[in-house]
Amino acid sequence: MGEAGILHEDDRVELIEGEIVELSPIGSRHAACVKRLNALIGPRLEGHAIIGVQDHVLLPDYSGPQPDVAVLRPWEDFYAESHPTPGDVLLLIEVSDTTLRYDREMKVPLYALAGIPEVWIVDLQNEEILTYSRPEDGAYGEAGRVRHGGSVGPHKLPNLTLNAADVFG
Numbered sequence: 001m002g003e004a005g006i007l008h009e010d011d012r013v014e015l016i017e018g019e020i021v022e023l024s025p026i027g028s029r030h031a032a033c034v035k036r037l038n039a040l041i042g043p044r045l046e047g048h049a050i051i052g053v054q055d056h057v058l059l060p061d062y063s064g065p066q067p068d069v070a071v072l073r074p075w076e077d078f079y080a081e082s083h084p085t086p087g088d089v090l091l092l093i094e095v096s097d098t099t100l101r102y103d104r105e106m107k108v109p110l111y112a113l114a115g116i117p118e119v120w121i122v123d124l125q126n127e128e129i130l131t132y133s134r135p136e137d138g139a140y141g142e143a144g145r146v147r148h149g150g151s152v153g154p155h156k157l158p159n160l161t162l163n164a165a166d167v168f169g
Contacts, residue, residue: 016063030097034068044160056083059114069093086114091154097124113138118154127168
């Protein structure tokens with residue numbers, strides 16, 4: 001569609017179940033949180049994972065969402081040959097300033113169906129991190145909520161713990 005001039009490089013869209021979904025522009029608070037997460041996670045996982053920022057993850061059923069942060073298994077070519085697939089993902093993080101309902105009701109179930117082991121939604125409006133893990137039968141078996149004073153760490157990366165206050169700045 002890009003070659004045909006329908007979509008442009010700067011268009012904020014993602015493919016969800018075969019449909020092109022237009023995304024809201026990223027505000028400065030959202031962008032700052034993504035940068036902060038990258039700065040908090042990247043150095044702690046150097047050599048053990050690859051951090052993708054707003055890159056596609058290829059899912060079944062014609063879906064290619066662009067999570068804000070993807071913590072991926074290391075690949076020698078840094079995924080030059082193909083976008084990551086569910087088996088490559090250790091953790092996905094969605095930052096939500098105005099899209100909480102979409103992230104919770106559309107993306108989280110999509111990630112569960114694909115078997116993504118863990119998803120966090122950083123809810124900027126309520127200053128809390130919603131956590132989803134242990135996918136089974138198309139749903140997450142475990143869900144949690146971490147508020148400003150707490151900390152959160154992914155199951156697949158036990159040495160990575162983040163203070164919610166640091167995530168929110």
